[in-house]
Amino acid sequence: MFKGKFIDNLPKIYGTYTGGFLVFIILMAIAEQAGMSAKLIGIFFVAFTVLIYALIGYLSRTMQTDAYYVAGRQVPTVFNGMATAADWMSGASFVAMAGGIYFKGYGYMALLVGWTGGYVLVASLLAPYLRKFGCYTVPDFIGTRYGGNLARLSAVIVLTVASFTYVTAQINATGTIASVALDIPFNIAVYVGLASILMCSMLGGMRAVTWTQVAQYIVLIIAYLLPVFWISNKMGAGVFPHLMLADEVARIAELEAQFGLGEVKNSAADLKQVPKGLAGITKAHSEVNTTPWKFISLAICMMAGTASLPHVMMRYFTTPSVKAARRSVGWSLFFIFLLYSSAPMLATLSKLSLMDPNLATGIIGKSITEVQAIDWYQNWNQANLMFVSDFNGNGTLELNEFFMGGKAVVLATPEIAGLPYVISGLVAAGGMAAAMSTADGLVLAISNALSHDIYYKMINPKAETAKRLIVARVLLVLIGFAGATIAALEIQGILGSVIWAFDFAMSGLFFPLVLGVWWKRANAQGAVAGMLLGLISGTAYLIAVRNGYPGFWGVTQLTFGIIGSLVSLVSMVVVSLLTKAPDAATQRMVDEVRVPSGKTILGKQH
Amino acid sequence: MFRLLTYREGKKMSKQQQHWEKTRTLLFITLAIWFVFSIGIFFFGAEMEASSIRPLGYPLSYYMTCQGSLGIFVVLIFWFANRQEKIDEEFGYTEREDD
Numbered sequence: 097m098f099k100g101k102f103i104d105n106l107p108k109i110y111g112t113y114t115g116g117f118l119v120f121i122i123l124m125a126i127a128e129q130a131g132m133s134a135k136l137i138g139i140f141f142v143a144f145t146v147l148i149y150a151l152i153g154y155l156s157r158t159m160q161t162d163a164y165y166v167a168g169r170q171v172p173t174v175f176n177g178m179a180t181a182a183d184w185m186s187g188a189s190f191v192a193m194a195g196g197i198y199f200k201g202y203g204y205m206a207l208l209v210g211w212t213g214g215y216v217l218v219a220s221l222l223a224p225y226l227r228k229f230g231c232y233t234v235p236d237f238i239g240t241r242y243g244g245n246l247a248r249l250s251a252v253i254v255l256t257v258a259s260f261t262y263v264t265a266q267i268n269a270t271g272t273i274a275s276v277a278l279d280i281p282f283n284i285a286v287y288v289g290l291a292s293i294l295m296c297s298m299l300g301g302m303r304a305v306t307w308t309q310v311a312q313y314i315v316l317i318i319a320y321l322l323p324v325f326w327i328s329n330k331m332g333a334g335v336f337p338h339l340m341l342a343d344e345v346a347r348i349a350e351l352e353a354q355f356g357l358g359e360v361k362n363s364a365a366d367l368k369q370v371p372k373g374l375a376g377i378t379k380a381h382s383e384v385n386t387t388p389w390k391f392i393s394l395a396i397c398m399m400a401g402t403a404s405l406p407h408v409m410m411r412y413f414t415t416p417s418v419k420a421a422r423r424s425v426g427w428s429l430f431f432i433f434l435l436y437s438s439a440p441m442l443a444t445l446s447k448l449s450l451m452d453p454n455l456a457t458g459i460i461g462k463s464i465t466e467v468q469a470i471d472w473y474q475n476w477n478q479a480n481l482m483f484v485s486d487f488n489g490n491g492t493l494e495l496n497e498f499f500m501g502g503k504a505v506v507l508a509t510p511e512i513a514g515l516p517y518v519i520s521g522l523v524a525a526g527g528m529a530a531a532m533s534t535a536d537g538l539v540l541a542i543s544n545a546l547s548h549d550i551y552y553k554m555i556n557p558k559a560e561t562a563k564r565l566i567v568a569r570v571l572l573v574l575i576g577f578a579g580a581t582i583a584a585l586e587i588q589g590i591l592g593s594v595i596w597a598f599d600f601a602m603s604g605l606f607f608p609l610v611l612g613v614w615w616k617r618a619n620a621q622g623a624v625a626g627m628l629l630g631l632i633s634g635t636a637y638l639i640a641v642r643n644g645y646p647g648f649w650g651v652t653q654l655t656f657g658i659i660g661s662l663v664s665l666v667s668m669v670v671v672s673l674l675t676k677a678p679d680a681a682t683q684r685m686v687d688e689v690r691v692p693s694g695k696t697i698l699g700k701q702h
Numbered sequence: 703m704f705r706l707l708t709y710r711e712g713k714k715m716s717k718q719q720q721h722w723e724k725t726r727t728l729l730f731i732t733l734a735i736w737f738v739f740s741i742g743i744f745f746f747g748a749e750m751e752a753s754s755i756r757p758l759g760y761p762l763s764y765y766m767t768c769q770g771s772l773g774i775f776v777v778l779i780f781w782f783a784n785r786q787e788k789i790d791e792e793f794g795y796t797e798r799e800d801d
Contacts, residue, residue, distance in 0.1 A: 202747070205767035212772045213740035219779045220732045224786075338769065342759025382764040384747040391744050399740060417797045419787060426779040433772050440768035690722055693795045 103170055110175075113148075114314050120144065121318075125518045134517045135279060141521035142277040142528055145315055146292045149308045149532065156300035156307050161561055161702075164301030164568065165232040165544060167414040171306055176420075177427025179306050180411040182313035184211075184428065185435055186262075187269025187531030188594045190316060193436075195502030196591065197443040201379045203386035208436050210395035212429060214402025219425035222403055223412040225613040225689050227421035230696025231413065233541070234406040234605070235549040238627075240698060241612045241689075242620040243682065245554050250627040252545045254604030255406045257631065259538045260579065262405075262597035266535035267293070267576075267583040270528060272503075276479065277524045283584045289532070290580040297536045298569055301544075305536045306414060312529035317434060319526020320506075324438050327445045327513045331455065337441040344448050348381045351451050355460060355495040362496055366487045374483050374499040381447060389650050397657040401598025404605040407534075407541040418692040446509040450498070457512055464493050472511045476504055502591075539579065543571040595654050596638070603634030603660025607668055615672075616686050622672025626664040634660020721793040728789065732782045739771045739778075 231237040239248030270289030334340025476482040481501035510519040547568035611618040750763035
């Protein structure tokens with residue numbers, strides 16, 4: 097069926113895969129009509145997709161370093177774009193983003209702008225140059241460009257802090273979905289999630305992660321777009337929601353006024369009854385509800401963080417050429433755009449179907465007892481994701497008496513809008529794909545940095561290939577377990593830790609990476625100062641703010657990267673200028689990096 | 703390859719400098735456009751909301767945050783990649799396809 101080389105057959109292989117997945121959805125829909133239980137459908141969806149990823153992971157096993165670290169540098173532009181999109185869009189993007197927009201409106205959408213705008217920085221400032229460098233990991237670039245183990249080690253520290261913060265959130269998300277879909281307790285589900293993550297990456301490293309991420313992108317994008325289009329059509333809001341929801345957005349503003357949004361405040365005693373983690377609508381849907389600086393500072397942190405997160409950057413090491421790396425960034429953003437531009441549409445549809453009394457699904461304004469008798473309300477109330485209470489005792493559900501968890505917007509909306517359960521199963525599989533793909537990228541980024549940069553480059557430079565790859569795999573498993581153990585403790589919410597990861601990465605790595613290419617005078621001392629002081633000052637500010645320090649310049653615990661990266665920039669420039677300029681060989685190396693043609697700085701196998 | 707040969711070094715460097723000059727100019731243009739749509743316009747959120755320009759009927763502020771800026775970034779990256787490829791071609795720095 098597939099003659100010739102694997103790479104040449106990619107469109108055919110993934111075309112067949114997509115077709116097969118659609119057939120699977122149809123089969124499940126038929127099974128649902130035939131009376132298969134909702135629970136069983138959920139299990140089938142999650143188990144089937146996870147097994148496919150594991151199979152791809154097994155088929156991509158390898159014992160070569162360049163295949164393990166950079167997928168043999170032969171991933172075509174468009175496919176690398178898909179893999180990056182899956183790598184990028186985490187459980188937070190898939191499960192939490194539409195919910196955030198639902199509750200916080202315009203102010204929250206700073207994240208949409210930040211998480212896409214950052215790719216302009218990636219394409220123009222970094223990705224093509226790091227590809228030309230030919231490094232295996234981000235610290236590999238720092239270590240070779242600046243020279244010295246201290247620079248390399250500092251980069252590994254920043255990478256580990258940022259990526260580890262991020263990965264606990266992703267393992268947490270896989271655990272949440274696995275526990276709901278497979279109906280097992282969360283602290284066991286976390287390890288089930290971990291096992292699925294490791295199956296994808298352990299045998300084949302970057303090569304396996306690449307091909308599973310492409311498969312995961314296909315699942316997650318179908319799972320996100322299908323319900324949005326379906327609900328929109330069902331509601332009569334328009335066949336193409338992205339272009340046709342203006343009336344619905346206006347209608348929500350009308351209803352918000354009618355239901356007195358923001359006029360009635362809940363008393364503290366009333367709010368105590370609301371289960372933890374649930375929220376009511378307190379911010380208008382489309383109004384500009386935040387100060388410009390608050391919006392902009394959050395966007396800046398997310399953009400600079402995007403350009404500094406190693407698990408994203410290392411995806412561009414896998415393309416066949418510098419040109420392909422550059423174009424691939426465009427494709428990545430295109431594939432991300434498909435989901436991100438749909439999240440606000442989903443939030444709009446979800447809110448309208450709950451609020452509009454003219455729709456059969458609307459619940460605001462109905463009697464409380466009637467709402468409490470609805471099937472889906474009971475299900476999601478039991479899952480601790482929905483809550484109503486008659487605070488004012490008038491027997492009617494008011495806007496301020498309805499509470500929902502952020503995850504429920506994506507997970508529950510299909511059911512609320514009256515779509516068949518097969519769609520809910522699909523959404524669970526999509527969420528699992530999103531969280532797994534990101535977790536895989538992150539775990540691999542950390543373990544590769546430890547195995548390549550610490551073990552091979554610093555501890556045992558004479559290690560043979562086989563030994564290096566065994567160390568890499570052992571570290572992969574250890575880091576996965578550490579992440580899962582912390583995730584099981586449930587210290588922080590998914591979204592909070594994701595935003596922190598961006599701030600950490602930005603504090604320590606943004607300027608050392610950018611100036612490494614764009615400022616020849618930057619030297620090792622400057623870079624080390626920039627990375628360490630940036631990370632330390634950012635972290636110190638975060639800790640201070642969390643302990644009651646009011647902060648300055650309006651920088652909050654979500655935007656502490658602004659402080660960290662400024663300290664990093666200043667210390668890097670000052671220390672570089674105070675110490676000796678880099679030697680002629682390093683300067684020539686930077687010149688080489690700036691030219692796309694010719695050999696990479698580091699060899700194919702190193 | 704022969705970029706490394708020393709007797710061409712002097713001439714080569716100036717060509718390389720020109721290439722870098724053009725690359726830098728392109729970077730500044732790209733970053734300027736990026737700045738306008740990721741940061742600049744959001745200083746005027748309230749003004750955008752009140753504006754009579756309503757793409758597809760959405761309030762301008764809402765539209766830019768959920769589609770406008772995002773779409774512009776996608777187009778911007780592809781435009782940037784094309785321009786950079788042209789610059790590389792002009793100076794003979796295009797990679798061989800089988801590289």
